[in-house]
Amino acid sequence: MDCNRVFVSKVKRLTVVFTLLIAFLSIKIDTFAQVDSAVVPVDSAVADSAHVASGEPGAEAGLGKEKFEPTKVIMEHIADSHMWHLWGHTSLPLPVILYTPNGLEVFSSGNFHHGEHDYNGKYNNYRLEEDHIKVVAADGKVDEEASKAVLDFSITKNVAAMFVAILVILIVFISVASAYKKRVGKAPKGLQSFIEPIVLFVRDDIAKPNIGHKYAKFMPYLLTTFFFLLFNNLLGLVPIFPGSANVTGNIALTFVMALGTLIIVNINGNKYYWKHIFLPDVPFWLWPLMVVVEVVGIISKPFALMVRLFANMTAGHIIVLSLISLIFIFETLAIAPVSVAFVIFMDVLELLVAFLQAFIFTLLTALFIGMAVEEHH
Amino acid sequence: MDLVTPSIGLVFWTSLAFICLLILLRKFAWKPILGAIHEREQSIDEALNKAELAKQEMARLTSQNQDLMQQARAERDEILKEAKTLKDGILNEAKKQAQVEGAKLIEKAKIEIENQKKAALAEVKDQVSTLSLEIAERVLRTQLDDKTKQEALVANLLKDVELN
Numbered sequence: 001m002d003c004n005r006v007f008v009s010k011v012k013r014l015t016v017v018f019t020l021l022i023a024f025l026s027i028k029i030d031t032f033a034q035v036d037s038a039v040v041p042v043d044s045a046v047a048d049s050a051h052v053a054s055g056e057p058g059a060e061a062g063l064g065k066e067k068f069e070p071t072k073v074i075m076e077h078i079a080d081s082h083m084w085h086l087w088g089h090t091s092l093p094l095p096v097i098l099y100t101p102n103g104l105e106v107f108s109s110g111n112f113h114h115g116e117h118d119y120n121g122k123y124n125n126y127r128l129e130e131d132h133i134k135v136v137a138a139d140g141k142v143d144e145e146a147s148k149a150v151l152d153f154s155i156t157k158n159v160a161a162m163f164v165a166i167l168v169i170l171i172v173f174i175s176v177a178s179a180y181k182k183r184v185g186k187a188p189k190g191l192q193s194f195i196e197p198i199v200l201f202v203r204d205d206i207a208k209p210n211i212g213h214k215y216a217k218f219m220p221y222l223l224t225t226f227f228f229l230l231f232n233n234l235l236g237l238v239p240i241f242p243g244s245a246n247v248t249g250n251i252a253l254t255f256v257m258a259l260g261t262l263i264i265v266n267i268n269g270n271k272y273y274w275k276h277i278f279l280p281d282v283p284f285w286l287w288p289l290m291v292v293v294e295v296v297g298i299i300s301k302p303f304a305l306m307v308r309l310f311a312n313m314t315a316g317h318i319i320v321l322s323l324i325s326l327i328f329i330f331e332t333l334a335i336a337p338v339s340v341a342f343v344i345f346m347d348v349l350e351l352l353v354a355f356l357q358a359f360i361f362t363l364l365t366a367l368f369i370g371m372a373v374e375e376h377h
Numbered sequence: 378m379d380l381v382t383p384s385i386g387l388v389f390w391t392s393l394a395f396i397c398l399l400i401l402l403r404k405f406a407w408k409p410i411l412g413a414i415h416e417r418e419q420s421i422d423e424a425l426n427k428a429e430l431a432k433q434e435m436a437r438l439t440s441q442n443q444d445l446m447q448q449a450r451a452e453r454d455e456i457l458k459e460a461k462t463l464k465d466g467i468l469n470e471a472k473k474q475a476q477v478e479g480a481k482l483i484e485k486a487k488i489e490i491e492n493q494k495k496a497a498l499a500e501v502k503d504q505v506s507t508l509s510l511e512i513a514e515r516v517l518r519t520q521l522d523d524k525t526k527q528e529a530l531v532a533n534l535l536k537d538v539e540l541n
Contacts, residue, residue, distance in 0.1 A: 151386070152385065152386045163394065169398065170401060173410070180412075184416075196414065200414065203411070203414075220399065224398055224399045224407075250383075251380070252391060
C-alpha cells in the first residue's frame with residue numbers, strides 16, 4: 001500500500017519530466033528553424049562563451065560571427081581528439097605516434113597549433129584535418145592515398161583518459177589488496193569496505209549464478225572488465241580534466257572489450273558448446289540453416305555487447321551536451337536553470353547507467369562463458 | 378561514419394592497456410583480495426559451525442547436569458530413607474532389648490530381694506530365739522534366785538493356765 005503510493009508518485013514525477021522534455025524539444029526545433037531562416041548574427045560573446053562552456057578545443061570559431069552549431073560541438077566532443085582541452089583556449093598537447101611505411105614518427109600534437117599549421121615530419125608533411133592526421137603532398141593538398149598508408153597510433157584524448165582510469169584502478173585496487181594483506185581475517189575498513197561489496201556482487205551475482213562451479217577461473221577477467229568499464233564510465237561523466245573523454249562511448253574500446261569476450265568464450269567452449277553449434281538438436285534437414293544461425297550467433301553476441309555499451313555511453317553524453325547547448329541555442333541565460341536542472345537529472349541517470357552498463361557487459365560476458373562451459377548430462 | 382569506425386590506434390592502445398591491466402590486477406589485486414575474502418568466509422563459516430557445536434555441547438552438558446542432579450537427588454532420598462529405616466530398626470531393637478534386659482534385672486532383683494528377705498528373716502528368727510533363750514535364762518535365773526519368787530511365778534503361771 002505504502003509502496004504503491006511511492007510508485008504512483010514516481011510515475012507522476014516521471015510523466016512531468018518527460019512532458020517538459022518533449023515541450024523543450026519542440027521549442028528547440030522551432031528555434032532552429034528561426035535561426036536558420038533569419039541568419040541573425042550571433043553575438044560573439046555568447047558564441048565565445050558557448051565554446052568555453054561546452055568544453056570544445058576548436059574555439060577559433062568563437063572569434064568570428066559564426067552561428068552556434070550544436071551538432072558540430074557535440075560530435076567534436078563525442079569523437080576522439082589529438083588535444084586534451086583543459087579550459088578556455090588552453091589545451092594539453094598529446095603525443096602523436098605515426099607508423100608510416102618508412103618508419104615510426106613521434107611528435108607533439110602542439111605542433112599543429114589547433115590545426116592551423118602543418119607539421120613537417122621526418123618522412124612526410126602532416127596536417128590536422130577534423131582531428132585526423134593527413135599527409136600533405138608537395139602541392140599543399142591532402143594526399144588521401146598516402147594518408148591511408150600512415151597508421152595513427154597516437155596517444156589521443158581517449159587513450160590518455162583511459163590511462164588515467166587505469167592508473168586510478170591500479171592505485172585503488174593495489175591499496176585495497178595491501179589492506180587485505182595487512183588486516184588478515186578482519187572486517188574491511190575504509191576504501192576496502194567500499195570495494196568489497198562490489199567485488200562480492202560481481203562474484204555472487206554475476207559469476208556464480210551464470211558460470212557455476214567453474215567461476216573462479218574467470219573471476220580476474222570479469223572483475224577487470226567490470227571495474228575497467230565502471231571507472232571509465234564514471235570518469236567520462238566528470239566534465240573537467242582528467243575526465244570528460246568519451247572513452248567507453250568509443251566504438252574502438254567497446255570493440256576491444258567485445259573481442260575479449262568473444263575470445264574468452266570460444267577458447268573455453270567445451271565439446272557440448274561446439275556440438276550445439278555444429279550439430280544442433282534439430283532434424284538434419286534444418287542443419288544448414290541452424291549452423292549458419294549459430295555461427296552468426298558467435299559473432300552477434302559480442303557484437304551486441306559492443307554496440308550496446310557504445311550507444312548507451314554516447315547517448316548519455318549527447319543528451320547532456322544537447323541540454324547544455326540549449327542555453328546557446330536560446331541565447332539567453334533564462335533557460336540555464338532549466339538546462340542545468342535537466343543536466344543534473346541526466347547526470348544522476350548517467351551514474352546509474354555507468355554502473356548498469358558495466359554490470360550488463362560483465363553479466364552477459366559471464367552468461368556467454370557459462371553457456372560455453374556448461375556440462376550437459 | 379566516423380563515429381562507428383574503430384580507429385586502429387585506439388584499438389591497439391586499448392588492447393595493450395587492458396591486457397596489462399588484467400595481468401597486473403590478477404597478480405596484485407584479485408589474487409590477494411579474492412583469497413582474503415575466501416579465507417575470511419571460510420573462517421566465518423568455521424566459527425559459526427563451532428558456535429553451533431558449542432551450543433549443542435552446552436545443551437548436552439546442561440541436560441547431563443540436570444540428569445546428574447536428579448540422580449543425585451534420588452540417591453540422596455534413597456539414602457535418607459534407608460538411614461531412617463535403619464535407625465528405626467535399631468531403635469526398636471534397642472528398646473526391646475532394654476525392656477528384656479530391664480525385665481531380667483527386675484526379676485533378678487526380686488529374687489535377690491526375696492533371698493535377702495528370707496536370709497534376714499531366718500537370721501532374725503535365729504537371733505530372736507537366741508535372745509529369747511538368753512532372756513528367758515536370765516529372767517529365770519533372777520526370778521528363781523529365791524524360793525518365794527519361784528513360787529509366786531509358778532503360782533502366776535498356774536493362774537494363767539487356769540484362766541485359759
